[in-house]
Amino acid sequence: MEKTIITLEEAAKTLKLLGDKTRLTIVGLLKDGECCVCEFVDVLEMSQPSVSQHLRKLRDAGLVKEKRKGQWVFYSLNTSHETYPIMEEILNQIPDQKEKLIALDKAGKRIQCD
Amino acid sequence: MEKTIITLEEAAKTLKLLGDKTRLTIVGLLKDGECCVCEFVDVLEMSQPSVSQHLRKLRDAGLVKEKRKGQWVFYSLNTSHETYPIMEEILNQIPDQKEKLIALDKAGKRIQCD
DNA sequence: TCAGTGTATAAGTATATGCTTATATTTGCA
DNA sequence: TGCAAATATAAGCATATACTTATACACTGA
Numbered sequence A, B: 001m002e003k004t005i006i007t008l009e010e011a012a013k014t015l016k017l018l019g020d021k022t023r024l025t026i027v028g029l030l031k032d033g034e035c036c037v038c039e040f041v042d043v044l045e046m047s048q049p050s051v052s053q054h055l056r057k058l059r060d061a062g063l064v065k066e067k068r069k070g071q072w073v074f075y076s077l078n079t080s081h082e083t084y085p086i087m088e089e090i091l092n093q094i095p096d097q098k099e100k101l102i103a104l105d106k107a108g109k110r111i112q113c114d
Numbered sequence C: 001t002c003a004g005t006g007t008a009t010a011a012g013t014a015t016a017t018g019c020t021t022a023t024a025t026t027t028g029c030a
Numbered sequence D: 001t002g003c004a005a006a007t008a009t010a011a012g013c014a015t016a017t018a019c020t021t022a023t024a025c026a027c028t029g030a
Helices: A010-020 A021-030 A036-044 A048-060 A084-092 A098-106 B008-018 B021-029 B039-043 B048-062 B084-092 B100-105
Strands: A063-070 A070-078 B062-070 B072-077
Touching: A010 A021, A010 A084, A010 B008, A010 B021, A021 A036, A021 A048, A021 A063, A021 A070, A021 A084, A021 B008, A036 A070, A036 A098, A048 A063, A048 A070, A070 B048, A070 B100, A084 B084, A098 B100, B008 B021, B008 B084, B021 B039, B021 B048, B021 B062, B021 B084, B039 B048, B039 B072, B039 B100, B048 B072
Parallel strands: none
Antiparallel strands: A063 A070, B062 B072
16 A cells, blocks of 8 residues: 555556556566566466567556576566556455466476576 | 456547547546636647547547536546546546646636536 | 638558567576 | 487568557536
8 A cells, every 4th residue: 555656747657558358468467477478478378479569558657577597598587667556456356367377287388497 | 447448449540549648638637627628728729620629539539528517527436437437547646737727717717607 | 601720530651559471699517 | 510309580571569649438516
């Protein structure tokens, strides 16, 4: 229940980014931890360039962070972003995307490199 | 702290509508009660058709309700809409728009017809 | 019934958006 | 060193969006 008052412009910018089914699903998936690009491609059933472009928008806005691990690039939520509290509230009110990752795991397609 | 789980599609649709500075300001103004179209035109400093078109989008999505009072049409938040809890959380995290209505009142432009 | 005020709609236009295909870049490994 | 895999970027294109101006509609009051 944070009361981090941000500007209306910042809020609108974040909401616009999250007001897209693909990107909202992406942040929904990241709620449970980091994911790499190829996992998004599998789950979203979209082309790799399209996924990459959505991730870039989220990253440019600072909503997600990226981290390279070998040949993979992992994305995660940027919990220190000004609008993260809003995003968190939104994620609490939409269906959990966890099952999609579980299905991916069962198909042996989950990337783990620790 | 409702836990009204809505579909991801519905959430995305609402967020897309609120992801616009004009429309976010409109719902921000409605947080404190109903407003008529000409008040939005004054506060937002936009053309009447433009305001009308934004209101129509919000109304078509069910986020706001309209009520005619004589020659004026008043809009208010639709608190029974499925995505209202999300909207409420968002409104709690952006600056209050009340001052703009107070300024309008001081300029003698606030419409009251009860 | 007619003029004035408030609001909605229609049509046109410039820009934004989200995809596609093609190609570049980075890294791992034989 | 060279090829394959993972990711990013570029360019092109169709559709969506948000404004504009012009006009239609609804209600009020003389």
